[in-house]
Amino acid sequence: MVSQHGILYAVHLITNQFGNLVAKVCECLLRNGALTLQAIVRRTELSPAKVRNCLLVLIQHNCAQAFILEESVSGEDAGEPGKALTQYIALFVNILHRVRFSKFMDVVSKELGGSCGELFRGLLEHGRLTVKQIVDRAGANAKESTNTVQEDLGKLVMAHYVECCPAPEPLVPPPDADTKKRAKSSKVMVEPLTLEQRVMAVAMPSAMRRFSFVPNADQVADDQQNVNQPPSKDVGEKRKLHDLESDTALEEEVECNWRANFEELLRRLRHKTCVDTIKVRFDDAAATVLSAMLEASRAEEDKVKTANSVPLSLNTIYEEVVKNEKNHSMTFDHVRTCLEELSCPPTFVKTDDESYSIDFTKITEAAQSEEIESIVLKRFGETAYKIFRLLFRAGCLMETDKIADKIFAEKKETSKTLFKMWQDGYLLMEKLVVGGTTTGPSYGGSSYLLWKVNKRLLRETVLDEMFHAALNLNLRLAHEIDQNKEVLNLPPDKREGPDKQKFDRLRNVRLLIHSSLMKLDDAIMLFHDF
Amino acid sequence: MGMWLRDIKRRSNLQDAIVNKSIISLQAKNMIKEVVNVKNKGKKHYMAVEFEPSTELTGGAWYDDDGNLHVEFINIVKKCCLQKIKQLKVATLETVLQLFKTSGVFKADLKEHHFEEILGALVLDNEVMEVKSNGMGEFGAIPEGKVCYKAFDKQRVGAAAEPRIGAMASMPCGVCPRIRSCTPDGVVSPSTCVYFQKWLEF
Numbered sequence: 117m118v119s120q121h122g123i124l125y126a127v128h129l130i131t132n133q134f135g136n137l138v139a140k141v142c143e144c145l146l147r148n149g150a151l152t153l154q155a156i157v158r159r160t161e162l163s164p165a166k167v168r169n170c171l172l173v174l175i176q177h178n179c180a181q182a183f184i185l186e187e188s189v190s191g192e193d194a195g196e197p198g199k200a201l202t203q204y205i206a207l208f209v210n211i212l213h214r215v216r217f218s219k220f221m222d223v224v225s226k227e228l229g230g231s232c233g234e235l236f237r238g239l240l241e242h243g244r245l246t247v248k249q250i251v252d253r254a255g256a257n258a259k260e261s262t263n264t265v266q267e268d269l270g271k272l273v274m275a276h277y278v279e280c281c282p283a284p285e286p287l288v289p290p291p292d293a294d295t296k297k298r299a300k301s302s303k304v305m306v307e308p309l310t311l312e313q314r315v316m317a318v319a320m321p322s323a324m325r326r327f328s329f330v331p332n333a334d335q336v337a338d339d340q341q342n343v344n345q346p347p348s349k350d351v352g353e354k355r356k357l358h359d360l361e362s363d364t365a366l367e368e369e370v371e372c373n374w375r376a377n378f379e380e381l382l383r384r385l386r387h388k389t390c391v392d393t394i395k396v397r398f399d400d401a402a403a404t405v406l407s408a409m410l411e412a413s414r415a416e417e418d419k420v421k422t423a424n425s426v427p428l429s430l431n432t433i434y435e436e437v438v439k440n441e442k443n444h445s446m447t448f449d450h451v452r453t454c455l456e457e458l459s460c461p462p463t464f465v466k467t468d469d470e471s472y473s474i475d476f477t478k479i480t481e482a483a484q485s486e487e488i489e490s491i492v493l494k495r496f497g498e499t500a501y502k503i504f505r506l507l508f509r510a511g512c513l514m515e516t517d518k519i520a521d522k523i524f525a526e527k528k529e530t531s532k533t534l535f536k537m538w539q540d541g542y543l544l545m546e547k548l549v550v551g552g553t554t555t556g557p558s559y560g561g562s563s564y565l566l567w568k569v570n571k572r573l574l575r576e577t578v579l580d581e582m583f584h585a586a587l588n589l590n591l592r593l594a595h596e597i598d599q600n601k602e603v604l605n606l607p608p609d610k611r612e613g614p615d616k617q618k619f620d621r622l623r624n625v626r627l628l629i630h631s632s633l634m635k636l637d638d639a640i641m642l643f644h645d646f
Numbered sequence: 647m648g649m650w651l652r653d654i655k656r657r658s659n660l661q662d663a664i665v666n667k668s669i670i671s672l673q674a675k676n677m678i679k680e681v682v683n684v685k686n687k688g689k690k691h692y693m694a695v696e697f698e699p700s701t702e703l704t705g706g707a708w709y710d711d712d713g714n715l716h717v718e719f720i721n722i723v724k725k726c727c728l729q730k731i732k733q734l735k736v737a738t739l740e741t742v743l744q745l746f747k748t749s750g751v752f753k754a755d756l757k758e759h760h761f762e763e764i765l766g767a768l769v770l771d772n773e774v775m776e777v778k779s780n781g782m783g784e785f786g787a788i789p790e791g792k793v794c795y796k797a798f799d800k801q802r803v804g805a806a807a808e809p810r811i812g813a814m815a816s817m818p819c820g821v822c823p824r825i826r827s828c829t830p831d832g833v834v835s836p837s838t839c840v841y842f843q844k845w846l847e848f
Contacts, residue, residue, distance in 0.1 A: 461777035490812030585819035639813035
C-alpha cells in the first residue's frame with residue numbers, strides 16, 4: 117500500500133512530465149488500485165477518449181500496466197456475465213524511477229560507453245521503442261549506421277540494461293492458485309505478493325525471451341513479408357507446421373518493444389550503496405574487496421532484494437580484485453585481512469568453510485539505521501539519539517525510569533523527549549497499570565509508561581516523511597522559479613545589479629535543491645527499493 | 647530505606663504541626679537526617695544519622711548528595727574507559743574492570759555493574775561498538791561468543807571527524823518539528839516555510 121505522501125509525490129512527478137490530465141488518471145489508479153476503463157471514466161469525470169489517451173501515455177512510459185483478471189466479473193462493472201474486463205494498474209515503483217534517469221544513464225555510460233548511453237537515453241525519454249524506431253532516432257541524431265546501433269542495442273541487452281517489454285494484457289490467475297503453489301514449496305512464511313507484483317510476474321516474458329535480441333530483425337521482417345506473399349505456383353499445398361511456428365516467432369521478434377530494465381539498474385545502484393556504506397565504516401581496501409565480490413557474483417543474482425550473494429572462495433575474490441589495474445598492488449594477504457575484518461561482527465560478510473558471501477540485509481539495515489539516527493539526532497537532540505539507539509537495540513518495551521538510568525539523563529528531560537518522539541511517530545507507547553482497580557487509573561495502584569521502537573512501522577513513517585520532503589523540495593523549487601520568472605526571461609546582457617543578484621541566487625537555489633533531491637532519492641531507494 | 651514524611655504522620659497518628667516540629671527538633675539535635683529520594687524528589691525521607699541510605703534512595707555512585715546526576719563524574723569515567731578501549735583496540739568488561747582496579751584511578755567504589763552501565767552508555771553515544779567475539783583476527787585472544795567492546799577508529803584516513811549527516815537530516819524538512827502540519831496549500835507550506843527561507847539564503 118503506497119503511503120499518502122508517496123501518492124502525492126508520484127502524482128507531482130507525473131504532472132510535471134505529462135500534464136494535469138495524465139496525472140489525474142494516474143492519481144485515480146494510485147488511490148483506488150486496479151480499475152477498468154469505465155471505472156476510471158466515472159471517477160475522473162473525463163471522457164473515455166481522454167482517459168484512453170492518458171492510459172496510453174502511462175503505459176508507453178511504463179507507469180501503468182493493463183491486465184485481465186481470470187475471475188468472473190461482478191458489481192458495478194458487470195458487463196456480460198463471465199466476460200473478463202481489462203483493468204489498469206499504476207506502477208508506483210516505475211513512476212519513482214523517473215527521477216533517477218540521470219543515475220541510470222551514469223551507470224550505463226560508465227560501463228558501456230557514450231554511444232550505448234545515447235541509445236539508452238532514447239529509451240528512457242520515450243519509454244519503449246521498437247528496433248526500427250531506435251535505429252531511426254540514432255540515425256537522425258548522430259547519423260549512426262544501422263549496424264552500429266544494433267550492435268549497441270545488443271550490448272545493452274546482453275548487459276541486461278534493456279529488456280523486451282512485458283505482454284500488453286496478460287491473464288492474471290487468482291491469488292489462491294499462486295499462494296497454494298508457493299506454500300507447498302516453501303516451509304517459510306512468505307509475504308503475499310501485491311497485485312502489482314503478480315501482474316508484472318505474469319506479464320514479464322521468460323528470461324530467454326526477455327533478453328534475446330536478434331540483430332537485423334527488420335531484415336527478417338522484410339523476409340517475413342516476402343514469405344507471406346500469395347504463393348505463385350504452390351497453390352493448394354499446405355504449409356508445414358514448423359514453418360508456421362517459426363513465422364509466429366519471427367513476428368514476435370519483429371514486433372518486440374524494448375525498454376530500460378529498471379531491475380538491473382536498481383541492482384547496480386544497490387551494489388553502489390553497499391560499497392559506499394562499507395567505505396565509510398571501514399576503508400577503501402575493504403570497499404575494493406566488496407566491490408570485487410559483487411562483480412564476481414553479479415551473474416548469479418536473480419532479484420534486487422537478494423538477502424545474500426553466492427559464496428565465493430578467497431582465490432576467486434582475489435582474482436577479481438586484481439583484474440582492475442588500480443588494484444594490482446593489493447596482495448593476497450591484504451585481501452584476506454579485509455575479508456576477516458568484514459566478517460567480524462557486525463558480519464557484513466559471512467564465512468562458511470573457506471567461502472565468503474555478502475549479507476546484503478545487514479549492510480542495508482546498517483545504512484537505514486544510520487539514516488534514521490541522523491534524523492533523530494538533528495530533530496530531537498542528543499538525549500533522543502541515545503534513547504532511540506537504546507530502544508532500537510533492545511527491541512522490547514522499556515519503562516521511562518529505566519531508560520533514564522541507562523542513558524544517564526534526568527528523568528524529567530527523558531520523559532519530555534520520549535513524548536516528543538512518540539508524537540512524531542518514532543516510538544510506540546503503552547501504559548501499564550499495576551495494582552489498584554480497573555475502574556480508576558491509580559486507585560491504589562501505580563501506572564507506568566512503556567516505550568518501544570517498532571522497526572517496520574518506523575521505516576514506513578520515515579519513508580513517508582522522505583516522500584513528503586521530496587515533494588516539498590519540488591514545490592519550493594517551482595515557487596522560487598515562479599517568483600523570479602521576470603529575471604529568467606531577461607536576456608543575459610540585460611541582467612545587471614539586483615537582477616543579476618537574483619539570477620545568481622536562483623541558480624544556486626536550483627543547484628542546491630537538485631543535489632538535495634538526488635541525495636534524498638538515494639535515501640528513498642534505501643528504504644523503498646533495497 | 648528511611649521513612650517518608652507522610653508515612654510518619656499516618657503511622658504516628660499525630661497532628662501535622664506536631665510531627666513537623668518534632669522532625670525539626672530531631673534534626674537540630676543531629677539524631678535524624680533528611681535523605682533525598684532520587685526517584686521522587688518531592689517525597690521527603692528521614693532516617694537515623696547512624697544509617698546509610700540504600701542506593702535505591704540515593705541513586706548510587708552516579709548521583710551526588712543532593713540527588714542530582716553527577717554528570718561531570720560520569721563523563722570522566724566514560725572518557726577514561728574509552729581511552730582504555732582505544733589502547734587495547736578490543737576489550738571485554740572484565741579487562742576494563744581489572745585495569746581500573748589495578749590503577750586505582752577512582753576513589754569511588756565502582757563495581758562491575760557500574761562499568762557495564764558506562765560501557766553501555768558509550769555504545770549509545772556511538773563511541774564504541776558492542777560485538778560478540780568470533781575468535782578470529784583482532785578477537786583472537788577473546789573466547790568465541792564473549793561480549794566485547796571495540797572503539798570506532800576515527801583516526802583512520804577518510805574517517806569523518808563528525809558523524810555523517812544523512813540525506814533527510816541535511817535538509818529543512820528532515821528536521822522540521824512541523825512536518826506533520828505541512829501541506830502544499832496550508833498555513834505551513836514549502837512556499838511559506840521560514841526554515842526553507844533560511845536554508846536558501848545565499
